[in-house]
Amino acid sequence: MASSYLTVPARRHPENGQGQSNDSRSRRFKPAAQLTLLRYLQDLQDAEVPPSPVQPRFHTGRMPNSKDGDDKPRLLLMGQKRSGKSSISSVVFHKLPPSETLYIETTTRIKKDSMHSFMDFQIWDFPGQVDFANAANLFDVDSIFNEIGALIWVIDAQDDYFDAIARLNATILNLQTTYPNINVEVFVHKVDGLSEDYKSDLFRDIIQRVQDDLSDNGYENAPVSFYQTSIYDHSIFEAFSKVIQKLIPQLPTLEALLNSLCANCRIQKAYLFDVLSKIYIATDTSPTDMASYEICSDYIDVIVDISEIYGWDRPEEEDSGGESGNQDAESLIRLEKKGNNYLYLREINKYLALICLMSEDSPAEKKALIDYNVGVFQEAMKQVFPR
Amino acid sequence: MSTLNSSKRQKQRKVLLMGKSGAGKSSMRSIVFSNYVAKDVRRLGATIDVEHSNIKFMGNLMLNLWDCGGQDGFMENYLHHQREHVFGSVAVLIFVFDIESREFQADVINYANIVSALEECSPGAKIFCLIHKMDLVQTKLRQPLFEERAEYIRAASESFRDSVDFFPTSIWDQTLYKAWTQIIYFLIPNASTIETLLQQLAEVIDARELILYERTTCLMVTHVTRGIEAQNPFTDRFERISSILKTHKQSIAKHTGIPAGSANFAEMQIKTGRFMFFITRLTENTNLAASIPPSEQGFNAARINILLARQKFAELDIATKARPGIQEVFTRSAEADGTMGNETVTGSGLQAGKGKGAEYGAGLSGTMTA
Structure with missing residues (x-):
């Protein structure tokens, strides 16, 4: 016991100095807003933003050319009709089971959804039939594209994609002059039904065609990224994670914080999850693989489900003499096989949870150390996201 | 029933799983006992004749599950050539009805034949009828349809009319676990002993709820609920937890x-x-899930107390540890339905455990604040 206490300050210092430059950090401990994971579930019902007196300052992800508006970065979902835009937004942001998306009706007008989360953003789901960028006389293009965070273009991989690419390129070229800073994210969607080989060939072909076409029109090095997605596995969430990460100005800070946390606690992989949408907003810079993302995402499900069952409002909240439990939910799972395989979760603030994967060489006895270091991390997070 | 096999160290309970071909017997078995995901069951082929599986549960219960292929040819065989072999010494018959079946009348006639064979060979058996594939019925029609079918089947159950139990099930939700939990609970020979012990443990660690479940199947063996937790609005929480853990x-x-x-x-x-x-391991093949009030100290004490109580529960697993003396005690207690002597022994063991645990907890909190 004593030895582990001795190591704590020694390990804390690099964390303190490296990740955070403010030495004047306040030492008083402010309990985070008391909440349980249950509350996330309540938020899920009405994703509309309650009016908040605090103006979000750090995390608008606003582009320099944006005008004053409602301060929310937008994600525009565009693409050919029947490419799966509405399915994507239902699955990712409304937790619709993928099998139910068959029954979604055609979108006929722009559907706007607000996400009230660690960072507020809007998702605009566009009907595929109308070409908004070129129909400037019909639509107020400015009001659509200003304050945009990212343009997500969905291409159906199981369908003929030449038209989709042509329209995508027309849109990019159109926007290039007025809004050169827009991130264009191309989702090569519905790849679940394709064989591994065919999938990668197709993916390469699409990238090639888009880039060739753009450079033919004199637009070199366009800011376009490509992802293979499917709503039937976790790939859509992972793609969204990467899209959102680009909109977070503090991403380098978060990554540095996570890196030093991992180094000091010998954590294999750490993710900072938005619990509601199960998008991760940051991870340490070690290589990511799908499996570790999926395991963390499923882990959140378990905790949210169990919290729902046992977090109900008890009639009289019997306080046992002032002693109460954790302010922030915390959880760990230790697996029986493969040595000490560890999963660790800690609620960071109202929306975010830190999940760490640990392997054999981060032994159980050091849990106090990990707890402490995560506490330090949490303090740092409060400074990064002051809300 | 317990006196029937009490000479054997381990209770082999024979469970027949029957029903029309394609009703979903093997799918159900694969999900509950072989860790299949619901969508993987489409890969299963037809069951030929009988597939046996043995599943060990806590409290010296060994399930001997007979998954009987449901095609008419096999049915004939069971009812005539192998009548004694199949229907003898059965503890439980699980009959699966397909809600979508077009020949419900024929299914019931089949069922009636099996019931009469069972009546002849093992009259003490218990029947569970599962009305399966309920997910295919519209939500609002489910309950009335289920009740209608259940009444009809009950009328054909002859001497089992009053004892037969019905469950609506579907492999796509937790109803499957609900039904199987009831079946397992019925089969456990010393459920009351386990419950008494759990109740004591719950009092000692001040738990709101304790759930004892089998490790591989995640099926609940039994549970203890104390105080206001009984008002938990999620009345289906046990099967939900089974389902969550399994997923x-x-x-x-x-x-x-x-x-x-x-x-x-x-x-x-x-x-x-x-x-x-x-959740922590309790015995060889059971885990214990505990929900307790939010207190770090109580949490640590509870963990240690459960650690100490393991020994006591392990003794219930006679199958794994052959201890003649203890076995005697328990068979006697089972006969007398929990005699005083036995209770006081376990009680004092746990009390001692509590003392240590509380001490440990206090020790911990001391070092934390220091």
Whole structure:
């Protein structure tokens, strides 16, 4: 016991100095807003933003050319009709089971959804039939594209994609002059039904065609990224994670914080999850693989489900003499096989949870150390996201 | 029933799983006992003749499950050539009805034949009827349709008319676990002993709820609920927890490459401001899930107390530890339905455990604040 206490300050210092430059950090401990994971579930019902007196300052992800508006970065979902835009937004942001998306009706007008989360953003789901960028006389293009965070273009991989690419390129070229800073994210969607080989060939072909076409029109090095997605596995969430990460100005800070946390606690992989949408907003810079993302995402499900069952409002909240439990939910799972395989979760603030994967060489006895270091991390997070 | 096999060290309980071909017997078995994911069951072929499986549960219960192929040819065979062999010494018959079946009348006639064979060979058996594939029925029609079918089947149950139990099930939700939990509970010979012991444990650690479940199937063996937790609005929470844990087990298996059968966690903890919850291993093949009030100290004490109580529960697993003396005690107690002597022994054991645990907890908190 004593030895582990001795190591704590020694390990804390690099964390303190490296990740955070403010030495004047306040030492008083402010309990985070008391909440349980249950509350996330309540938020899920009405994703509309309650009016908040605090103006979000750090995390608008606003582009320099944006005008004053409602301060929310937008994600525009565009693409050919029947490419799966509405399915994507239902699955990712409304937790619709993928099998139910068959029954979604055609979108006929722009559907706007607000996400009230660690960072507020809007998702605009566009009907595929109308070409908004070129129909400037019909639509107020400015009001659509200003304050945009990212343009997500969905291409159906199981369908003929030449038209989709042509329209995508027309849109990019159109926007290039007025809004050169827009991130264009191309989702090569519905790849679940394709064989591994065919999938990668197709993916390469699409990238090639888009880039060739753009450079033919004199637009070199366009800011376009490509992802293979499917709503039937976790790939859509992972793609969204990467899209959102680009909109977070503090991403380098978060990554540095996570890196030093991992180094000091010998954590294999750490993710900072938005619990509601199960998008991760940051991870340490070690290589990511799908499996570790999926395991963390499923882990959140378990905790949210169990919290729902046992977090109900008890009639009289019997306080046992002032002693109460954790302010922030915390959880760990230790697996029986493969040595000490560890999963660790800690609620960071109202929306975010830190999940760490640990392997054999981060032994159980050091849990106090990990707890402490995560506490330090949490303090740092409060400074990064002051809300 | 317990006196029937009490000479044997281990109670082999024969369970017949029957029903029309394609009703979903093997799918059900694969999901509950072999860690299949619901969508994987379409790969299963037809069952030829009878597939046996043995599943060990806590409290010296060994399930001997006979998954009987449902095609007419096999049915004939069971009813005539193998009548004694199949229907003799059966503890439970699980009959699966397909709600979508076009020949419900024929199914019931089949059922009636089997019931009369059962009546002849093992009159003490218990029948559970599962009305399966309920997910295919519209939500609002489910309950009335289920009741209608159940009444009809009950009328054909002859001497089992009053004892037969009905469950609506579907492999796509937790109703499957609900039905199987009831079946397992019926089969456990010393359920009352286990419950008494659990109740004592719950009092000692001040738990809101304790759930004892089998590790591989995640089926609940029994549970103890105390105080206001009885008002928990989620009355289906036990099967939900089974389902959650099972899903998680599959996720772990998928992403770590461990076979699903052995992807058990040694421990799981969830601590929040409203409750604390943990799952830990209790005996060879059971885990204990405990929900306790939010208190770090209580949490640590509870963990240690459960550690100390393990020994006591392990003694119930006569199958794994042959201790003639203890076995005698328990058979006697089972006959007398929990005699005083036995209770006081276990009680004092746990009390001693509590003392140590509380001390440990206090010690911990001391060092924390220092």
